[in-house]
Amino acid sequence: MRRKITLKDIARELDVSISTVSKALKNSEEIGRDTKEKVQAFAKLYNYKPNNIAVSLKNKHTKNIGVVIPDIVHHFFTTVFRGIEKYANSRGYNVIICVSDESFDKEVINMEMLANGSIDGFIMALSGETQLKNDYAHLKEVTNQGIPLVLFDRVTDEVNCDKVVLNDEEIAYEVVMKLINSGRKRIALFTTENFFNVSKNREDGYRKALMDSGIVVDEELILRLPFNENIDAIDPFFDKHTIDAVLAVNEIFAVHAMGVAQKKGMKIPDDISFIGFTNGMLSKYASPQLSSVAQHGDKMGEIAAKMLIERIEAEYKEDEEEEVVYRTEIIKGTLIERASTIN
Amino acid sequence: MRRKITLKDIARELDVSISTVSKALKNSEEIGRDTKEKVQAFAKLYNYKPNNIAVSLKNKHTKNIGVVIPDIVHHFFTTVFRGIEKYANSRGYNVIICVSDESFDKEVINMEMLANGSIDGFIMALSGETQLKNDYAHLKEVTNQGIPLVLFDRVTDEVNCDKVVLNDEEIAYEVVMKLINSGRKRIALFTTENFFNVSKNREDGYRKALMDSGIVVDEELILRLPFNENIDAIDPFFDKHTIDAVLAVNEIFAVHAMGVAQKKGMKIPDDISFIGFTNGMLSKYASPQLSSVAQHGDKMGEIAAKMLIERIEAEYKEDEEEEVVYRTEIIKGTLIERASTIN
DNA sequence: TATCAACACGAAACCGTTTTCGTAAGTCAA
DNA sequence: TTGACTTACGAAAACGGTTTCGTGTTGATA
Numbered sequence A, B: 001m002r003r004k005i006t007l008k009d010i011a012r013e014l015d016v017s018i019s020t021v022s023k024a025l026k027n028s029e030e031i032g033r034d035t036k037e038k039v040q041a042f043a044k045l046y047n048y049k050p051n052n053i054a055v056s057l058k059n060k061h062t063k064n065i066g067v068v069i070p071d072i073v074h075h076f077f078t079t080v081f082r083g084i085e086k087y088a089n090s091r092g093y094n095v096i097i098c099v100s101d102e103s104f105d106k107e108v109i110n111m112e113m114l115a116n117g118s119i120d121g122f123i124m125a126l127s128g129e130t131q132l133k134n135d136y137a138h139l140k141e142v143t144n145q146g147i148p149l150v151l152f153d154r155v156t157d158e159v160n161c162d163k164v165v166l167n168d169e170e171i172a173y174e175v176v177m178k179l180i181n182s183g184r185k186r187i188a189l190f191t192t193e194n195f196f197n198v199s200k201n202r203e204d205g206y207r208k209a210l211m212d213s214g215i216v217v218d219e220e221l222i223l224r225l226p227f228n229e230n231i232d233a234i235d236p237f238f239d240k241h242t243i244d245a246v247l248a249v250n251e252i253f254a255v256h257a258m259g260v261a262q263k264k265g266m267k268i269p270d271d272i273s274f275i276g277f278t279n280g281m282l283s284k285y286a287s288p289q290l291s292s293v294a295q296h297g298d299k300m301g302e303i304a305a306k307m308l309i310e311r312i313e314a315e316y317k318e319d320e321e322e323e324v325v326y327r328t329e330i331i332k333g334t335l336i337e338r339a340s341t342i343n
Numbered sequence C: 001t002a003t004c005a006a007c008a009c010g011a012a013a014c015c016g017t018t019t020t021c022g023t024a025a026g027t028c029a030a
Numbered sequence D: 001t002t003g004a005c006t007t008a009c010g011a012a013a014a015c016g017g018t019t020t021c022g023t024g025t026t027g028a029t030a
Helices: A008-014 A018-025 A033-045 A052-059 A075-090 A106-116 A127-134 A137-144 A168-181 A197-212 A234-240 A251-265 A281-285 A297-315 B007-014 B016-025 B033-045 B052-059 B075-090 B104-114 B128-134 B137-144 B168-181 B195-210 B234-240 B251-263 B283-287 B297-317
Strands: A064-069 A094-099 A121-124 A147-153 A162-166 A189-191 A222-225 A243-247 A271-279 A291-294 A327-331 A334-335 B066-071 B096-098 B121-124 B149-152 B161-167 B187-192 B222-225 B247-250 B271-277 B291-294 B329-333 B333-334
Touching: A008 A018, A008 A033, A008 B271, A018 A033, A018 B271, A033 A234, A064 A075, A064 A106, A064 A147, A064 A297, A064 B033, A064 B234, A064 B251, A075 A094, A075 A121, A075 A297, A075 B096, A094 A106, A094 B075, A106 A121, A106 A127, A106 A137, A121 A297, A147 A297, A162 A168, A162 A297, A168 A189, A168 A243, A168 A271, A168 A334, A189 A197, A189 A251, A189 B187, A222 A234, A234 A251, A243 A251, A251 A281, A281 B251, A281 B283, A291 B016, A297 A327, A334 B251, B007 B016, B007 B033, B016 B033, B033 B251, B052 B121, B066 B075, B066 B297, B075 B096, B075 B297, B096 B104, B104 B121, B121 B297, B149 B297, B161 B297, B168 B195, B168 B247, B168 B271, B168 B333, B222 B234, B222 B329, B247 B251, B251 B271, B251 B283, B297 B329
Parallel strands: A064 A094, A064 A121, A121 A147, A147 A162, A162 A327, A189 A222, A189 A243, A243 A271, A271 A291, B066 B096, B066 B121, B121 B149, B149 B161, B161 B329, B187 B222, B187 B247, B247 B271, B271 B291
Antiparallel strands: A094 B096, A291 A334, B291 B333
16 A cells, blocks of 8 residues: 655655755756756656645645535536536536535535635525525625635525526516417416525516516415425315416426326316426426426536636735625526427 | 634634643643633634644545546436435535546546545546446555545446445346236347446346246347437337337436337337336336336445445554455345336 | 856745643642 | 652644745856
8 A cells, every 4th residue: 555655755765855846846947957857757656646635725725616505416406516516627626515405504514614624615505494594694604704605596685795596587477478478378386485586586577477468466376385395285286276377496396287287187288388497307208398497507507616716716816805896697597398388 | 804713813812822722622631721711712702613624634634525426417326425425424524526427537537636635535436438448547546545435336346445336137137027927028128338337237137037037038129228328229129129118227218218109109008118227206207107226326325425434434543454355235226116017 | 266146955934733742830748 | 858740731743735035056257
């Protein structure tokens, strides 16, 4: 078992000082040709690689970014994560991921662990509990310490930082308009409790589209499924209400609802059409295939990572505390039309 | 912007030495009651938290584990990851994740980055390219350096380390037997190129089940879909061959195949039945619902993490290089029967 | 021959901890 | 009063790098 070789080892072996070795490996002008070549050859031979931890300690940055998300087994979050990881990697950053599991406490604990030097910045989507409690002290704490933070998808106005979100309200408005224009009149909304900013925004778009079309919003047609994604309430909903379209805030609600509707003898999309959010596997392989709003998670992740890394690397320069201006990047969702709406 | 407070700050402020502060915060017997209380109160007041990086450098362990997987937008890997993350977190470890994207080079680069002090151990599933090239020098390099490694799912005999895998051959044997016992005679296998150990093992189980039942294996009924999961070949397959059952090595192949079969007018499960691997969302929401082998990703991840952390923490004790014995843990898959096989 | 810059390198501080070891002051018994 | 222990703390090394600054040696110049 070969132990990793250090600068000190090289210095001892070659009978020069540690600083000389360090400089030689960085190709510093200060060091003579011969010495440089000797050191570099030796380092290559023994496969010397600087110890990340030591470099981090000295340089005060880790080249790690922390990602905190509510759930990892979830198509949208994984695509965002993939975008983050890809971009971060291309910039030489590694990604530490923590799952809050929709729990406020876990979110806090995870952030505290990472905030003590392990990472240079955070990218996160708020947990459900955090949005419910509306308590963002841990986020403010982190930004106060000067650690850059980028929020995506599940964001809040309460904290001042860069953000990247979907144009939830707009796209919901658009797709509902599309349903209305194709003749649908009784359009249900299957959503979650609306302390989630995304659900709330989509609902706003839904309401606005109806109102702008002269349709009064029937509150009965808004079905709020519980936090834990328990979908049992969908079946009875179809017994109680006659509807000709459904907008669901995610794939699962939509696909499950399609199953229920079909079981009750309705024809899709003749009798009823469906549109979901999150254009994932389910949308593609459901039958009929589900029309769905693509949220472009990859792009979202890439942009979030880019914003974060820019902040991180800007910090090295500006000692002068100029008033920082935070940006909110808005990604446009796109409706992918499939058999659940086209006939 | 409050900077983080250090031992040195506390020491200066309280007019004691750094070592005293350090010991006081660890409640060392060496330090007097008064001093301890004073230091602890001050530390709490200013919310002192030790710098992870400095502790890591000193203690030679990071409390980070590195996970390298081929893909993150993939139900099985995310469930394994969730298991790893959960267990690791409960033991105070953070998880750094790198995606190899099925690329050998990325796998190598990622591992090298992490191996230079960033992590205490690796958990990984081999990339497709790595299995194809059959080149494991980077893994051996890492284990040679004394970094513990646990391989899961996509493993190889070429490297000596702990492993956790599914009983692929056995479970494939079992489910094919089940198909045979329910009267199926022409059972197709939809698999990938078989440099993947899992595909190969499942194929072996499939062959063995047929042979043990006195059915000669018709090589024509084994469809090898390409690396990139391009599934176009499935449609023509149904035109060329008459079959009454399909075993697919993943959900996508199976669900897609069900769609094709239905389009060609076959009734599931009357005319043909389907069984897939990876009991994910697709299996549950396909129509008909797909019978699928649950791979228990969560459990696999948890066990992998447990094995790894045991190795890591054992290293601190045993200086004596007793001959280490590596274990291979085998998880039993379970067939979840649904409408694609039951009638 | 004395002066001086350029060159090539080393000493040492530093990042923030942990930990070993040394020691001053206090306590106690002889 | 002296010697032997405790007690309570500090100095310093160490982890593995980076970086600033100082300095001995050269060769060129006046």
